[in-house]
Amino acid sequence: MKLTKSASSLRRKSAFTLMEILVVIAIIIVIAAIALPVIVKIRGNANKAHALNIMRNLAAAAGKYASEHDGQLPDEDADGKEDWSAMTHPDQAKAWYNALPTQMGNKSPADFVKEGRTAAFYTKENILWLPGAHYPEGKKLTKPLFAIAINGKLQRKDKDGKKNDVRLQNVAAPSNVVIFLEQGLPGEERAHKTISKKDYDGAPKGNAKSFVARYTEKGIISMLDGSAREVFGKDLLTETGDIIWNPGDESQIRWTVDPKDDPNGKPGEGGSGGTGPASPK
Numbered sequence: 001m002k003l004t005k006s007a008s009s010l011r012r013k014s015a016f017t018l019m020e021i022l023v024v025i026a027i028i029i030v031i032a033a034i035a036l037p038v039i040v041k042i043r044g045n046a047n048k049a050h051a052l053n054i055m056r057n058l059a060a061a062a063g064k065y066a067s068e069h070d071g072q073l074p075d076e077d078a079d080g081k082e083d084w085s086a087m088t089h090p091d092q093a094k095a096w097y098n099a100l101p102t103q104m105g106n107k108s109p110a111d112f113v114k115e116g117r118t119a120a121f122y123t124k125e126n127i128l129w130l131p132g133a134h135y136p137e138g139k140k141l142t143k144p145l146f147a148i149a150i151n152g153k154l155q156r157k158d159k160d161g162k163k164n165d166v167r168l169q170n171v172a173a174p175s176n177v178v179i180f181l182e183q184g185l186p187g188e189e190r191a192h193k194t195i196s197k198k199d200y201d202g203a204p205k206g207n208a209k210s211f212v213a214r215y216t217e218k219g220i221i222s223m224l225d226g227s228a229r230e231v232f233g234k235d236l237l238t239e240t241g242d243i244i245w246n247p248g249d250e251s252q253i254r255w256t257v258d259p260k261d262d263p264n265g266k267p268g269e270g271g272s273g274g275t276g277p278a279s280p281k
Contacts, residue, residue: 136187
């Protein structure tokens, strides 16, 4: 059937020219370029809010645990073994990552092992899971990777190499003492230039030297009084990589039970330590 002149003209007018298509694509690209940073920021803020909430809850749970155990805080681990098979050992029940989730009415790493569902440890089903952390995907791991760690400078070894229990009543100014921190995972961007790749091992215990900043150069730490705050990596370590320590500054973020203990040395040692800003900016 032969098209009339008016029908042919209408078809030409309803079709897009190449130039019009290119203009539309260019507009879409511009809108995407504008929207993407906004989406990333919104997601980052949501991840940060989630982390702050979890870190506060864990710190509060640690305080409750202490009140029910004669002031004793949960252990950082049982015997130094942190693979999946060790999670269900009876001694691991007092380790923070088993004791606190259980106290909070959630599943612990031991529960995931017993159920044969260790992959669920890296989902929101796990109270210790952080959506902003870069967990490895598609890899079968021999041990769990923690995006949150307990402060390993609290339960320190004595001169005989034995780790002493930490009792909350022995801690001065608990609002300044770190109990939990966001822990670096393999491959994540370092929060401080002096942090080495090996320090980001996802262990359940850590300190300022394994701290990671997942929210625009900031990360979350929680304190023994149940509070949590954002800090920069530069506010925790000196230019040479020492943990900032100034026993004369009562507002200083602290990593040890005794403010006179240098976190960079052996327990009970004094020293010049590192100095730096009294509080995060």
